[in-house]
Amino acid sequence: DADVTQTPRNRITKTGKRIMLECSQTKGHDRMYWYRQDPGLGLRLIYYSFDVKDINKGEISDGYSVSRQAQAKFSLSLESAIPNQTALYFCATSDWGGANEQFFGPGTRLTVL
């Protein structure tokens, strides 16, 4: 079984709809991240969390919100989706210290019409 899972893997929605993307991990890591990936722009950080009581904004948090329900679960919400939020979304986890290697989920492809 994958260490970092994301649901759904694909989603098509309409402008104005509320969308939630979910991420679960079995690696026992405290740190979790949400990124979006757009062609030619690499990955950009939306939000990150270092434990269940810690939530931090990343580079591009406007239009998004997150919830850290447990150490293993970190969800990303689009309160009112818009077409320029069409992208590939990745969840990642990492442990404290060391190389800070991030382990990524398989991604969610979101299309907002």
Place this chain on the structure above:
Amino acid sequence: TQLLEQSPQFLSIQEGENLTVYCNSSSVFSSLQWYRQEPGEGPVLLVTVVTGGEVKKLKRLTFQFGDARKDSSLHITAAQPGDTGLYLCAGSNTGNQFYFGTGTSLTVIP
């Protein structure tokens, strides 16, 4: 704000050729990572470099961190079709956030 610029953006080469991918920034980073991403999957870490001038080798891949810790390069010797993928560099100042580069899409033709 894009802190890390990668070049080239796209690269298509024949099997057996050598190539170098560059990752440049005007910012100083305390550590820099390289990831490879294959279609339909998330990025996977290849290496982390933390010391200016550091060189690390991973089989046919050689990674170098610039002396001023503002840039890095990835050199692949005798490229193989299995090297095909998107290569991403990512820099960090605090270890809390990583800023990803724009990516280099490599295609190795058999």
